[in-house]
Amino acid sequence: MLISVEQMKQCISELGDGSDAPYDAFLANQPDALVYASSGYRDLLRDLLGGTDHYLYARNDEGRIGAALPAFVSQVGGSGPVLNSLPFYGSYGGIIGSHAHDSWKPLVERFYEIARESKCVSSTIISSPFDGSERDVWYRENLDYDSVDERMCQMTALNFDCDHEDQLMASFHQKTRNMVRKAGKVGAEISIENGMLDFVHEIHAQNMQTIGGIAKTKRFFSLIPKYFKPNEGFKVYVARIGGEPVAAVLLFYFNTTVEYFTPVIRAEFRDTQALSGAIFRAMSDASKAGFRWWNWGGTWTTQEGVYSFKKRWAARDLHYRYFVKIYDGSLMRRTRQDILAQYPNFYVLPFSMLEQQQQ
DSSP states (O other), X not given: OOOOHHHHHTTEEEOOTTOHHHHHHHHHTOTTOOGGGSHHHHHHHHHHHOSEEOOEEEEOTTSOEEEEEOOEEOOOOTTSOEEEESOSTTOOOSOEEOTTOTTHHHHHHHHHHHHHHTTOSEEEEEOOTTOXXXXXXXXXXXXXXXXXXXXXXXXEEOOOSSOHHHHHHHHSOHHHHHHHXXXXXXXXXXXXXXXXXXXXHHHHHHHHHHHTOOOOOHHHHHHHHHHSOBTTTEEEEEEEETTEEEEEEEEEEETTEEEEEEEEEOGGGGGGTHHHXXXXXXXXXXXXXXXXXXXXXXXXXXXXXXXXXXXXXTEEEEEEEEEEXXXXXXXXXXXXXXXXXXXXXXXXXXXXXXXXXXO
């Protein structure tokens, strides 16, 4: 007997305080699930961003969670709130779970109901780089959207069972191998120092100012140990020269994937390639620990230097998409600067949709 969408809606629940264990157990059995869907990341975003979280999940006939769709409604800003799956610096959302599970449609319908109930001006579902063509077709046929914003991320496969350092080095471009070796020649010493988050924030702010980027706040870094266990959920690899910290990289760990979240290097030590030394040590350790993917994160097509840097670490190109629904047409009459100021950390719409294309 076929089950209607309305009947399936009765199986949709939201993750609440104290209900994390079954949800996290479900994620642990989804190899492609990323840290962004986790209850720990939900708690961090809740504390950092405010707004309202709606981590939707559906149970199957046996009462077990079979699929999930995490989302956040922003606080009211500008014209009204926005709904993201998910917000904050390129966090992926979208549906987690088997394609065979029949609750996908009720999950996305509930997502759009929340957008309407919250009087959102826009909603966005961000797919995962792991989704593949089958799920992408389902999204295009079943989501409610006005625009699709195409994105690309790069990932390096850590699928080695032995000789991890040697096999990694062999997979890299010659320029990358030379960078790693240079870090050793200048005496860069690499260690895990999870208490160095203040250093990461300080140098990250300097690095972002240099390139005109938007830096993550100090509060974000201070909240990480509250919601993630050091050495399990996150690590900070630090490169020192002569005992002085010169570079570091903040990483998140979840299921089979390592997230390359925040790399930093002091400008005067850039030529030492100390950051490359830290990255190589972290990649080697992750491979030995059984992780299968190193996620470099999103890369704009205009970032040719960044793209080449990641590519030389044997990174593969994977694509994902932002499916955007507009509920308030006045958004298109706003300016880019206005939207960035009114909706920090949330995605509103592609700037190409704006009537005024100020840069």
